[in-house]
Amino acid sequence: MIGWFTDPANWTGAGGIPMQIGYHLLYSAMALLAALAIAVPLGIMIGYTGRGEAVVAGLANALRALPSLGLLVLLFLIISPVVAGKLVYILPTIVVLVLLAVPPILTGTYAGIQSADPHAVDAARGMGFTRTQILLRVQLPCALPLMLSGVRSATLQIVSTATIAAYLGLQGLGRFILDGRATASFSEMAGGAILVALLAIVLEFAFAWIGRLVVSPGLRRATTESTSPVETSVTTVTLERTS
Numbered sequence: 001m002i003g004w005f006t007d008p009a010n011w012t013g014a015g016g017i018p019m020q021i022g023y024h025l026l027y028s029a030m031a032l033l034a035a036l037a038i039a040v041p042l043g044i045m046i047g048y049t050g051r052g053e054a055v056v057a058g059l060a061n062a063l064r065a066l067p068s069l070g071l072l073v074l075l076f077l078i079i080s081p082v083v084a085g086k087l088v089y090i091l092p093t094i095v096v097l098v099l100l101a102v103p104p105i106l107t108g109t110y111a112g113i114q115s116a117d118p119h120a121v122d123a124a125r126g127m128g129f130t131r132t133q134i135l136l137r138v139q140l141p142c143a144l145p146l147m148l149s150g151v152r153s154a155t156l157q158i159v160s161t162a163t164i165a166a167y168l169g170l171q172g173l174g175r176f177i178l179d180g181r182a183t184a185s186f187s188e189m190a191g192g193a194i195l196v197a198l199l200a201i202v203l204e205f206a207f208a209w210i211g212r213l214v215v216s217p218g219l220r221r222a223t224t225e226s227t228s229p230v231e232t233s234v235t236t237v238t239l240e241r242t243s
Contacts, residue, residue, distance in 0.1 A: 001044060001190045001191055001194075001204045003187065004185075004188055004190075005191055006185040006226065010191075015175070018175050018197065019171070020171055020172055020175055020176065021195065021243060022201065023165075023170070023171035023172045024159070024162055024163075024165075024172040024173045024174075024199065025199075027090075027094065027096070027097070027162050027165055027170070027172060028155070028158045028159050029094060030094055031094050031097030031101060031158050031162070032101060032151075032155055032158055033102050034094065034098045034153065034177050035097075035101035035105055035154060035158075036105060036151070038098070038100045038102055039101070039103075039105075039106040039109060039150075040058070040105065040109055042106060042109075043105065043106045043107075043108070043109025043110040043147075044109060044110070044113060044135070044140075045237070046106075046109075046110040047109060047110035047111070047112070047113025047114045047140075047143070048113060048135055050114070050231070053110065053114075056106060056110070057107070057238050059152075060102070060103035060107055061103070063099050063100070063102065063103050064100075064103055066098050066099060067098065068161050068164055069164055069167065070155075071099070072092050072096050072164050072167065073167075075091075075095055075096065076088070076089070076092045076168060079091055079092055080100050084206055085169045086165045089165075089168040089169055089170050091163070092168065093162075093164065093168060093170060094159070094163045096164065097158045097161060097162060099153070100157045100158060100161055101154035101155075101157060102154075102156070102205050103149040103154075104149075104151075104153040104154045105147070105150040105151055105154050106150070106153070107150060108143075108146040108148075108150025108153075108155075109143060109146075109147050109150065110146045111143075112142060112143025112144070112145070112146035112147050112148055113135075113140065113142070113143045115142060115143070115146070116138060116139040116142040116143070117142070120138050120142070121139070122132055124137065124138045126134040126196065128190075144214060145211070145215055148207065148210070148211050148214070148215065151207070151235065152203075152204065152207040155203055155207065156200050156203065156204065157197065159199055159200050159203060160200060161191050162174065162231070163177055163178075163192075163196060163212055166178040166179075173192050173196050174192070174196050174200070176188050176189065176191055176192025177189050177192040177193060180192060188192035189192035219235065
């Protein structure tokens with residue numbers, strides 16, 4: 001395995017490690033952006049209105065139970081008669097990854113909004129805030145830790161599952177695993193798996209850094225000091241907004 005990593009041939013060309021990491025990140029980014037476009041507005045609407053939570057929670061649990069590889073093949077068989085070109089391979093892959101990413105983002109968004117301290121909401125209403133201002137300036141800041149946690153969880157699931165793109169002939173880190181299995185090259189298979197794990201770890205640290213940038217310091221401090229992040233983050237925002 002060390003020999004595989006140190007082989008210069010594996011670091012150059014269209015099938016080299018840098019290019020495959022780039023493809024892997026490209027598919028993952030496309031799926032994450034699509035999931036954010038679906039889950040965040042829907043989560044805000046559910047958290048804001050309080051309607052549809054039971055239905056969405058049940059649907060989210062059902063999506064988590066779907067077998068990714070089986071769904072990928074099924075979507076390919078459905079899409080292939082009506083879609084031509086390389087899109088016939090890319091579209092099923094992105095759809096499967098989006099279905100994996102939507103539940104944690106959706107849950108984190110509406111749960112974070114609903115967890116906003118009613119006292120903070122009442123104080124903002126008493127100050128003359130409109131419902132939109134309350135949502136944007138009170139509820140969404142309270143929801144940021146849970147929203148980022150959902151996005152981080154979704155990203156890690158996408159990155160770890162994007163290897164299935166190789167089953168449809170697409171590029172990415174899954175190529176090393178699939179091609180290594182086909183040629184009985186266990187060092188290549190192990191190298192591909194290690195690269196996926198390292199990529200997930202790097203993204204984990206990246207989201208931790210992003211959280212430090214966008215989440216209120218008081219909110220972060222209360223979250224780390226308490227065993228109930230939702231309750232303490234809401235309380236801290238309440239104190240910050242009223243002080």
